[in-house]
Every structure is written in structure tokens, then in C-alpha cells.
Amino acid sequence: MGKQIRLNAFDINAAMHNAHGLWKHPESERHRYKDLKYWVELARLLERGKFDALFLADVFGFYDVYKGSRDAALRDAIQVPINDPSLLIPTMAYETEHLCFAVTVPTTYEHPYAHARRMTTLDHLTGGRIGWNVVTSFLPSAARNFGLEKMIGHDERYDIADEYMEVVYKLWEGSWEDGAVVRDAARGVYTDPAKVHEIDHRGRHCRLPGPHLSEPSPQRTPVLYQAGASARGRAFAAKHAECVFIDGHSFESMKFYVDDIRAQAVRHGRQPDDVQVYMALSTVVGRTSAEAEEKFRELTRLASEEGPQALYGGYTGIDLSRGAPDDVLAYRNTDHGQTVMARFTTMAEKPLTYGEVVEKVKKIGGRAVVLTGSAEEVADRMQEWAEKTGIDGFNLGHLVTPSSLKDFVDLVVPILQERGVYKTEYAPGTMREKLFGAGRSRLPERHPGAGYRR
Template sequence: MNAFAMNCVGHQSHGLWRHPRDHSAEYTHTRHWVELAKLLERGKFDGLFLADVVGVYDVFGGNPDTALQEAVQVPTNDPLLIIPPMAEATDHLSFAVTCNLSHEPPLPFARRMSTLDHMTDGRIGWNIVTGYLDSGSKGAGKGEQVAHDIRYDIAEEFMSIQYGFWEGSWEDGAVVRDRETGVFTDPAKVHRVEHDGEYFKVSGIHICEPSPQRTPVLYQAGTSSKGMAFAAKHAECVFVGGRSRSKMAADVEKLRALAVEVGRDPSDIKVFALATVIADATAEGAKAKYDDYCTYLSVKGGLALVSGWTGMDFSDPEKLAAGPSSSNAIQSVAAMFADGAATGAEGVEAIGLSVALGGGGPVLVGNGKQIADELAAWAEESDLDGFNFTYVVMPETFEDIVEHVVPELQRRGLVKRDYVDGTYRDKLFGHGPRLDASHPAAAYRKGG
């Protein structure tokens, strides 16, 4: 189980920041995040998955006005900086953070992730994204973002460099810490990373000593052909969305088959699905919460979000004639919503409404037993390993999951009753803190 959040006000449910019990607007305060981390650890969540965008949703209407008015993932703060205080306040909760590699110089990024792995005692993961917002690329000084498939070619080079820094630059035993001889690091066991590629030219050693995991746990969410091939090669955890169990099952089957083709064990990939849970002690209480929440929903906010995801302007149905083939954003999401957009204004409004609550994944409403039934069915039918639970009202949604859903999942043996010791990778896979030998990063290791 992951909690799915973002260092912002409106993440996946739009208009709900106005709800009288919602505290998401307190995102700028350290206590807000520390209390959330404590709650999640009390509920035996595996991780907090932090989304991020470096840009603004300005496709809807051709400007950022709706996103700004509705707090659609803006304002948003850096997700990395809230992790250390949450890690200090917990012992087992792990943290998967989204960082857009398209805007990152290789060595400073490698250092930040190594530092976080040290500061969390090995409880850090990285959600690898290549970006989908032109506004983000322009804000980073790079003009309009490059084509979708080329972004994955750039990502391949970037990963090669990171593996060089994290896995190959420092051998095991390079750090000596010998007070008598005065040798802290054995220079013979530290190696320069040399990369002369199409997109990057790098020559340098990693400037961090090896962290507990070396390479953070690797997340990825690509479902285009290029994205899925990338995930099958690199990812340890894959995040999927959608509301069709059969479609999700087909995607997961394809992903695991691609992993086998590149020499990986398909069980080395954990698949998490997006889900929104509205729970209460009774079915009637949960339905009352759902009805209450729906009175705060913003259709415009949902449309601003999906416009940014797809690169298609949902402010006017006539502008959608180009369809998903012209999208340079998230192609799978563009394809998902194209049919609804083609039905005109009613279809567009329905899309905005569907995305405004939970961001497009299944919305499960009920008591603990009903929610557990639904989660178990989704997991079995779609071959899922777990879920990224998004919130509707912060932190009420997570409080309700901890109180009403987790005990029922524990009773069925579907969720742990206590944590095992170790790093994030230990907890997920049980084979130690390092990447498995079948992972491509292992080829970068040096020394005995």
C-alpha cells in the first residue's frame, strides 16, 4: 500500500480543498507532512508516493488561469525537501519521489538521491518521469519539450549514467575510515564514469560514498509502447491507472512478458494501481461521505488537469478534432479520453467530472469489508501487487483507510501486521538492499 500525494493543494481531486474538513492547503507546513507520515506508518502503509510536475497546466484555454484559480497542482513545492523530516519521524515508512530527468544534470541528481538514501536509512525510491508539460520544459530554459519517444531515448542515456555513479563509481570497500593511517577512501577503488552519448557527455566520479541501497527503488509509470519497454527494462515498481480491470490485466501481462524478454524475472516488478477509497464504518456512512464530497467537485479543475495530461485543449470540444495522435504529452491518457471527447460537450463534461474525483482510477465506496472485497478483486483480476491510494479530503481519506480498511485487509492476510526491518528494497522484495543481479544496473558494478 502506498499513499499517493503531492506537495501541493489540489492533487487528484479538484475543488475538495474547499471542504471544511480538508487540510491540504496546509502543505507548506512541516507538521502537515510529519503527521501524515506518522498516520501512514500507524496504518502499516509501505510508502508515500509523491507526485510532482515542474510546470503549470496551461493547455486548457491556452493559459494557466483555471489551474491557478482551482489550485490544480499549482502552487506546488519541491517534494524532495519534505522527506527528511518525515523519515526522522518514522522508522519504516518509505518514500517514492517523482523527479523529471529531462530537467536534471546527471551528477547533481545522483548526489541528491544518494543523500536522501543516506538520510532515510535506505527508504527512498525514485519515480522516473520524462515530463509531459511544455510549460515545464520552457520554464527550465529548454523551449518546447522534445518528442515523446525521443524523451525515452534521453532517459536510457540518463539511466546508464546514474547506474555508473550509483553502482560502479565506488567499489564495496572503497570507504576505509582508517583513523591511524589517515585514509578515509581508497582511491584505487573509486572509478570515473565516462559517457560520450548523443544527449550527455559526462566524465567524473560520484561525489557521494555508497548509500544503503546505492540505487533507489525504481518506479515508472509509462504505458505507451516506448514507456512500457522502458519500464520492463528498468523499473522495480510500475504505477498503472484506468478503470477497466480487463484492460489493466492486459497491460500488466504485456509488461511482465516484456520483462522476460529482457532477461528479468517478472516477479521482480511490483505493479501498483491508482485507486480512491471512500470508507466508513457502514456502507450508508461511506455513501453519505461520497455524496458530500461530490458537492465540492470542480469539473473545470478536472478538465484543466486532463488537458495537461493529454496535451489536448478540453475547453472547447471543437479543438479536440486532432485526437490523441497529435499528443506529445501522456499518449496513453490521451487515447483513453479521446472517445469521450469525440461525443461533444456532454462527453467533455463527463470526463471533467470523472477526473475531478480521484484522477481517473476506480473510486471505491463502502465499509471495510466492501472495500477489501473490491481491492482483492482488482488485485486478482488485474494481477496487481498493490495500490496507490489517492486522497479526496486530506488527511481524512487516509484516516478512514487506516481505521476501516486496513484491519479487514490484515484479517484476510492481504496486508502485513508489522514491518520487516531493512531498506525499502528489503521490505518490498526481501532479497537485500541492492538491486538484483538480473537488473541491468548490476552490469555497472566493479570490484570483487
Template sequence: MSKQIRFNAFEMNCIAHQSPGLWRHPQDRSTEYKDLNYWTDLAKILERGKFDGVFIADVLGIYDVYHDSAEHALTGAVQVPVNDPLQIVPAMAAVTEHLGFGVTTSISFEHPYPFARRMSTLDHLTKGRAGWNIVTSYLESGSKNLGLKTQVTHDERYDIADEYLEVLYKLWEGSWEDTAVLRDKQRGIFADHTKVHPIHHHGKYFNVPGIHICEPSPQRTPVLYQAGASARGQRFASQNAECVFISAPTKVAVKKLTEGIRHNLVQHGRSENDVLIYTMLSIVVDETDEKAQAKFAEYQGYGSYDGGLTLASGWSGIDFSQFKPTDQVEYIQTNAIQSMLRSYVEADPHKIWTIEEIARWTSVGGNGPVIVGSPSTVADRLQEWVDETGIDGFNLAYILAHQTFEDIVEYVIPELQRRGVYQTEYRKGTLREKLFGRGARLDSKHRGAQYRHLHNQQNTQFETERLNA
């Protein structure tokens, strides 16, 4: 029997997320993305389907690599316009009890001190159901609009991220002791000031001397998601991530990424099962295989060739318009998502991709595969993916909003539950407790846990410095 299968919904606060062109379909609702009802309706659908959470992508920039222009991104609504991901979460939390929320924000575009407050606030408002997808940002356009002349190199972005996380761990885990908050109305003491500590961080990239200005939230540190699959990204994930999101077009490529991630975990003193790995995938399902195939054929008729290459060019940093449609895809080193091109070029020796094939593939379902069929067929395929690649679950990208998720909840989940490989009830507690079945706080082996007794470490350091003076 296969192990339990987990689902996240892969979303973005925009119109055309992973399937450019499908917003034109008469059943698609994604042009309603500006309305709160759109998001609360989605949250209710996902909670009815016992999804772990909704994973909300984000970019602060525009896909202007294709033809060195923003034309196709704007005309096709390819992840632009795009609104802020955090602001829709409280509304979705208000209409659900269990659904988790993994929001994407970049370490490249916001100082860690105000960001720590934003995430603590979100964790409070969701009663401990907040997660953070750590990204370093790959779009040159986003860097330029924040005053940077060029994008920081790929590996240095992760060096910055290492220190960024250190600052956050000190704020979330170490600034307030567990017994600092008293709420003593009789004595008029809300917090014991001797148990709230400045973090005194002075590093290469950040200087943060003060305290965290939020009281500890239910999880303190939100559940940590990470999506970098390059060698440097995997090393970062092995030290920080609790859930890893990967994306590749074939099982061979996904298995290779999964094995690399689990190997890195062990190399850094963690168990290979300390993280949950979700791969991106889309599902087209109907009562029968024939109906599902007809539905998929209809969807493909709405897919945008230029939209697909707009995404692929932005992800890879390569302008695919300079090549012929029949040209074979080759690996080129860039400062964008390095693992994206590797997943096409190096991961599966039995598959050679052309530019045209990538355009058609990406236009319906993005960089992940699409499983098409009846509930039984889809369930069989999902179990094969889990058994053969070692993943824990799927980050499901919609093709039609919200019809894709309605279909999954109606057809696929009951079949998986019947087979005993999908949860029928949520665990109690915070998002971390629901995912891992243990406490609300970071695991004691996690990198962030070492900062829990920051005040003791600082006192020892100050005493050592005094004695050596």
C-alpha cells in the same frame, strides 16, 4: 484467496492534487502543505497503516493547455502552487522507521551528475528508504521555462532517459567499490583512492568523466519507480523499473496495461514478477455502505468541472475546451501522456466517454476509479481488482487531506488484515528489502547491475586499446 495487497499513498507537495475543488471542503487540510507538521502527520498516519510508502508526484510547469491559459489552474489551485518534493522527505523519515519515499524528478530538467548526489544524500538520510519515480516530463510550460523552444518529442525523451540512467548506474553502482570506504582513524585514511573510479562516460546527450562524489548509500541505487504506460514507456520500464505506477479508469484498461508490462519484462530477460505494479485508485469508506455513499455525494458537490478538464488537458496535451461537453473523446497523438487518452478511447470497448464525463470523473479522484462503501464492500472490490487485473497493489489518491488516509487506516486496513491479504508488520531493512524480501542492492538481473564492476570493464577496454595501438 487473493494475493497480498500493497498500498502506496499518492501525494504531491501542492494543494489540489487529484481532486480539484476538494480543498474547499471544511475538513480538508491540503492548504497546510507549506507546514512540516502537515507532512509529519501524514507520515505517522501511513506508517500506522503499514503503507509501503508515500509516492510523491511532481511537475515543473503549469497546467495551461485548457483554454490555452493558466487561469483555471491558478484560480482552482490545480497542482499549482507546487513545492519541491525532496525537501519534505527527511522530516517524514525522522518521525518514521519503515515508511518508504518515492519522489518524482524529471530527467528533462536536471543533469544526472548533481541529481545522483541528491538521491544518494536522500538514501543516506532515510537509512535506505529512498525511491525515485523516473519521469521524462510532459508539460510544454516546464520546457519553455528552462529555455527550450518546444517540448522534446515523446520517444526521444525516453532515448535521453536511457542514457541518463546509464550515467546514474555508473555513478551509483560502479564508481565506488564495496571496500573503498575504510574510515581508518589510526592511519588517517577515510577511503582507498585506488578503489574510487571515474566513470569516463561520453555519450550522445551527456559527458560525465569523473567520480561519484558521495560514498555509497545503503541501497546505492534507490528503488526505481516508473509511470510511463505508452509502448515506449513500457519498454523503458522493462529495463529499469522495479515498481510501475499505472492509471486507468476501468479494470479492462488496467488489465491490458498490466499484461503489456509483464510481457515486456519477459521480452527483456526479466521475470514477469520482477516488478510490483500499482494502479491509481481512491477510496471513500465509512461504517456502512449508506454512510459512505452519502460522504461520496458530498465530496462530488465540491468537485470542479473546470479543474477536472484542466488536469485532463494537461495530461493529454489536448485542449478540451474546444469541444462540446457531449462530444465523444477520440485519440489524438501528442507529446504528452499518450496512455492517458488511450485508457479512455481504446482500452475498454464497452465504454464510450464524453468530455463532460471525463470532467466529472477526473474532478474527484483524478484518472483512477473511486471505490465507495463499507469496510467489507471496499475490501471485496480491492480483492476483485487484484484478482482480475494482475496488479500488486494500489497508489491511493486522497480526496480529502488527510481524512481519506485516516479513514483507510481506521476502516479498510483492519478488514484486509483480518482476511490475511495485507501485511501486519513491516519487513526489516531498506525499502528494497521491504518490498522484495531480498537484498538492499539491485537484483543481479537488473540492467543497472552490469555497471558494478565498471573499473574491471574499463581496465579491459584500456588494455585492448593499448594492444591495438
């Protein structure tokens, strides 16, 4: 019996996520993203497959770096049109018992006071099954639409995020004492005023007195996710994150990320297993290898030409249309995604031309590893990634919605369960308890957020 593998489904409340061009597939139901029944059906499928969580991405802007226009993104539904992911969660939680939900909210533009109340509300409504993916927003179009002349620099965005975390820890962990809500009808007291406290935060980026508007929820602080593999991102994750989401390039690079983040976490006084690491993955599963390969060929025929380049432009700030196909793409400092910029430059085995990079980003699955084969072959490769890198699990994308997930649940999950590397039943409790063990609904004492408790 090997290490237990954890699974999140990776999705977005939009017409398309990272499966460029595959909205045209005859089995695709992505156009139903506006229908709440679609999300309920997805949640039920994931709970049947014993997934730990639905991980919801988000973006606050158009991918308009490519050719200096948003047209390619609009034509191919590159994460637009898009709706608010947080509003889906209460209904999905009502229709499930164990499935958890991680929602992406950037720290760059939204005020922490309003954000803290929303997350507490979701934690209450889900019975403690909520996580927050902490990110910094990277699109210039987002900055303009939030009233800024230009995008905030990469490292400064993390400076803002560090202070943001301090504020929400104060609100969630320190503002209301346990037992503040007494509901004493005889005395006519609902909440004891002596147990509700201002936070009086005065920082460089934010000032607010508090107190928090909401009474403590089952977890107080939601389970903290973080997606980012740059040096600054890894340092942030090591301090704050309980779950880290990283794209996989190779066994060696993924193991480096895993080991580095956990070593840094120890330097913050945490334990290595306080941080779980999830790798991006997509699968094309057939009942035989030949069936899977035919599915992959069909997906390739539908793949988009310009859509992936539009997405790459947003992630890196590089307009691939501006380089001659034979010109080498060199690394340059960027305020967009530094790891994505490095992947085909400093992290590549050899210098790559613009033309070669275009061909790579056009591949099915985008930046994620794609495993194609029979259910047994896919299960073998998943175990290999886990054993060789130390990851805890996968953020599983779905190329064709929902058939890719149905194939995985029906074909791969039973094999992983038979091998003893995937759960057959959910653990009870909140999201944090399901991930880290019974009795651990709240942040552990060694987490920096716990230092703000009274």
C-alpha cells in the same frame, strides 16, 4: 488467504493533488502542505496503517493548455502552488522507522550528476528507505521555463531517459567500490583513491567524467519506480522499473498492462516478480454503505468545473473548451500523455463527445478508480482488482486530507489484516528488502543496472 496487498499513499507537495475542488471541504487540511508538522503527522498515520511508502508526485510547470491560460489551474489549485517534494523526506524518515518514500524526479531537465548525489544523500539519511519515480516531463510550460522553445517529443524524452539511466547506474553502481571508505587514522587515509573511479560517459545527450561525489549508500541505486502505460513507457518500465504505477480503467486493460510489462521484463533477462505493479485508487469509506454514499454526494457538490479540464489539458494537450459539446473527441498523436489521450478515444467502448469527456474528467477521483462503500465492500473490491489483474497493490489517493486516509487506516486496514491479505508487521531492512525480501538491498544481478558494477 489471498495474495498480500501492498499500499503506497499517493501525494504531492502542493495545495491540491487530484481531488479537484475538494480543497473547499471543511475537513481539508491541504493548506497546511507548507507546514513540516503536517507531513510528519501524515507519515505517522501511514506507518500506523502499515503503508509501504509515501509516493510523492511532482510537476515542473503550469497546466495552461485549457483556454490557453493558467488561470483555471491557479483558481482551483491544480498542482499549484507546489514545492519541492524531496526536502520533506529526511524529517519524515526521522520520525518513522519503516515507512519508505518514493519521490518523482523527471529525467528531462535535471542533470544526472546532481540528481545522483541527491538520491544517494536521501538513501543515506533514510537508512535505505528511498525510491525514485522515473518520469519524463510533459508540460510545454515546463520546457519553456527550462529554456527550451518547445516541449521535447514523447519518444525522444524516453531516449533521453534511457541514457540518463545509464549515467546514474555508472555513478551509483560502478564509480565507488565497496570498501573504498576505510577511515584509517593510522595511515591517514579516509578514502582509498584506488577504489574510486571515473565513469567517462560520452553519450548523445550527456557527457561527464565522474566520479560520483558520494560514497555508496545502503541501496546504492534507489528502488526504481516508473509511471507510464504508453508502449514506449511500458518498454522502459520492463527494462528498468522495479515498481510500476498505472491508472486503472478496467480489469481487462489493467491485466493487459501487467502481463505485457512482465513479459517484456523476462525478455530483458529479468523475472516476472522483479516488477511490482500498483494501480491508482481512491476510496470513500463509511461505516455503512449509506454513510459512504452520503460522503460521496457531499464531495460531488464541491467538485470543480474547470479544474479537471485544466488537468486533462496538461496531460493530453487537448483543450476541451475548443470543441463543441456534441463533437466527437478523436485520438490524435500527442507529445503529452499518450495513454491518457487514448483512454476516452481508442480505449473507450464507444466514441465520446467533448461534452461526455468533460463529464467524465469532472468525476470525483479524476483518472483513478474510486471505490465507495462500507469498509467490507471496499476491501472486497480491492481484493477483486488484485485477483483479476495480477497487480501487487495500490497507490492510494486521498480525496479529503487527512480524513480519507484516516477512514481507510481505521476501517479498511483491519479488515484486510483479518483476511490475511495485508501485513500486520513490517519486514526489516531497506526499502528494496521490504518489497522483495531479506538480503536484497541492492539491484539483483539480472537487472541491467547491475551490469555497471565493477
